[in-house]
Amino acid sequence: MKSNAQAELPQRLRHFIDGEFVDSAHTFANVSPVDGRELSRVVEADAASVDAAVKAARRAQQGPWRSLSAPERAAWLHRIADGIEARFDDFVAAEVADTGRPVAQARSLDIARGIANFRTFADLVGTAHGEFFETSTADGQMLNYVTRKPLGVVGVISPWNLPLLLFTWKVAPALAMGNCVVAKPSEETPTSATLLAEVMRDIGLPRGVFNLIHGHGANAAGEWLTRHPGIDAITFTGESKTGSAIMKAVADGVKNVSFELGGKNAAVVFADADFDAAVQGVLRSSFTNAGQVCLCSERVYVERPIFDRFVAALKDKTQALVVGSPYEAGTTTGPMISKGHREKVLGYYELAVAEGATVVTGGGVPKFGNARDDGAFVQPTIWTGLPDDARCVTEEIFGPVCHIAPFDSEDEVVRRVNNSAYGLAASIWTTNLSRAHRVAPRIETGIVWVNAWFVRDLRTPFGGAKLSGFGREGGRHSMDFYSELTNVCVKVA
Numbered sequence: 001m002k003s004n005a006q007a008e009l010p011q012r013l014r015h016f017i018d019g020e021f022v023d024s025a026h027t028f029a030n031v032s033p034v035d036g037r038e039l040s041r042v043v044e045a046d047a048a049s050v051d052a053a054v055k056a057a058r059r060a061q062q063g064p065w066r067s068l069s070a071p072e073r074a075a076w077l078h079r080i081a082d083g084i085e086a087r088f089d090d091f092v093a094a095e096v097a098d099t100g101r102p103v104a105q106a107r108s109l110d111i112a113r114g115i116a117n118f119r120t121f122a123d124l125v126g127t128a129h130g131e132f133f134e135t136s137t138a139d140g141q142m143l144n145y146v147t148r149k150p151l152g153v154v155g156v157i158s159p160w161n162l163p164l165l166l167f168t169w170k171v172a173p174a175l176a177m178g179n180c181v182v183a184k185p186s187e188e189t190p191t192s193a194t195l196l197a198e199v200m201r202d203i204g205l206p207r208g209v210f211n212l213i214h215g216h217g218a219n220a221a222g223e224w225l226t227r228h229p230g231i232d233a234i235t236f237t238g239e240s241k242t243g244s245a246i247m248k249a250v251a252d253g254v255k256n257v258s259f260e261l262g263g264k265n266a267a268v269v270f271a272d273a274d275f276d277a278a279v280q281g282v283l284r285s286s287f288t289n290a291g292q293v294c295l296c297s298e299r300v301y302v303e304r305p306i307f308d309r310f311v312a313a314l315k316d317k318t319q320a321l322v323v324g325s326p327y328e329a330g331t332t333t334g335p336m337i338s339k340g341h342r343e344k345v346l347g348y349y350e351l352a353v354a355e356g357a358t359v360v361t362g363g364g365v366p367k368f369g370n371a372r373d374d375g376a377f378v379q380p381t382i383w384t385g386l387p388d389d390a391r392c393v394t395e396e397i398f399g400p401v402c403h404i405a406p407f408d409s410e411d412e413v414v415r416r417v418n419n420s421a422y423g424l425a426a427s428i429w430t431t432n433l434s435r436a437h438r439v440a441p442r443i444e445t446g447i448v449w450v451n452a453w454f455v456r457d458l459r460t461p462f463g464g465a466k467l468s469g470f471g472r473e474g475g476r477h478s479m480d481f482y483s484e485l486t487n488v489c490v491k492v493a
């Protein structure tokens with residue numbers, strides 16, 4: 001085990017199929033967003049590799065895995081969590097290398113949550129209780145009870161923004177419910193998933209239960225996985241337009257899908273809020289992970305009496321963020337995931353000006369005078385002055401940026417928050433308890449935080465409305481998605 005965040009990582013990232021690491025002829029480069037250097041070569045799955053992975057999962061699914069008891073599956077999940085813990089620093093190094101995020105964040109959020117995902121679902125499945133109903137009919141007394149069976153083979157497709165966290169958020173409950181898995185991490189962040197496959201091998205997980213394929217999405221590994229007839233369900237996190245493409249791909253097979261998609265989330269700051277807590281909260285909700293969290297607030301609404309003061313305070317704190325190398329103490333903000341994504345974000349920075357925004361701070365690219373100038377950094381940015389229908393206020397940007405607008409009444413702000421194609425998350429800042437309970441249920445999102453942001457209890461339902469997806473995962477909602485329920489109705493008297 002290496003103890004530093006720049007530990008040596010695999011130079012060739014391979015698929016893990018049927019319990020073995022497998023090569024492919026074609027490879028692509030895994031590039032550092034910090035300085036543009038090549039970190040490793042990643043094998044690109046062809047259709048035959050995807051097919052081999054699905055077949056391995058099907059074979060394993062016919063084997064003993066599906067009939068393990070819940071406590072036995074829970075024990076396997078704890079072993080996986082132990083395996084990640086034993087290589088904690090390697091996982092941190094992988095996540096930092098692939099994403100450029102500060103080491104402290106990878107330690108406290110990404111890898112810690114990856115472990116928690118396995119432990120939480122192990123505990124949930126190990127302690128779950130069933131459902132039963134007594135029913136009186138003219139024919140006599142009936143007892144209904146519900147059994148859970150695995151769905152079969154689940155395809156997991158995940159994005160780059162929180163690589164291990166989001167990958168394991170799907171893999172853990174799928175395995176916990178007795179499924180076998182074929183999983184594809186984002187092509188931008190393949191390393192931590194490869195380390196996870198090493199853990200699966202090292203703990204002796206039965207072959208074929210967990211399979212990993214690397215590659216791209218459209219017309220590549222991702223799409224072939226969604227179209228494969230041997231897959232029983234797809235669970236996907238990523239962009240809304242990719243969700244739409246996957247939905248079309250699975251339609252012919254009428255496969256179960258669970259989608260966690262994009263967002264254009266709002267933060268609402270009432271004049272009665274604890275001012276400092278609200279400024280600090282919005283700083284976090286707009287700029288954590290350089291704005292590359294699906295839950296980040298890109299729309300901020302502030303009640304008019306405190307608007308100017310709030311903008312000035314958030315500006316000061318934003319200018320104090322330290323954009324730079326993940327390995328330097330004090331860095332708060334890493335790069336965009338890639339130069340391609342940086343171009344997209346910078347495109348919005350230009351568009352905002354064309355749409356008439358006042359740039360309060362940022363709006364460009366930081367200059368370092370060293371190798372980081374070849375990275376994918378942008379300046380944390382705040383705008384004001386845009387109309388609600390501006391593209392920069394309606395479209396997901398997925399960068400370190402927010403637009404702040406004033407509002408005058410509760411009804412008005414609820415209407416403006418809900419006037420969005422997305423419905424993932426919102427946060428409300430107020431000290432008025434009645435207002436908090438009145439407003440929160442009126443917001444059309446899957447989660448509303450009050451005086452908080454990004455707090456996740458893994459037992460609660462998580463997901464989005466509208467373009468942000470459908471279905472909920474977390475706690476028993478994950479257990480429901482990853483299993484097939486059968487109601488058994490027995491005449492007992």
Ligand code: NAD
Pocket residue numbers: 157158159160161162166184185186187215216217218219221222223224226237238239240242243245246259260261262263293294396398424464468469
């Ligand atoms: P993306 O949709 O581009 O890619 C996600 C994954 O899908 C990748 O593994 C990619 O290879 C694969 N993919 C792409 N096209 C595909 C296709 N046609 N068929 C099958 N697979 C395909 O998303 P991204 O850029 O990696 O991630 C950022 C997006 O994810 C943002 O929109 C963000 O809001 C969203 N996100 C949502 C949540 C949530 O919980 N709602 C969480 C994190 C990220």
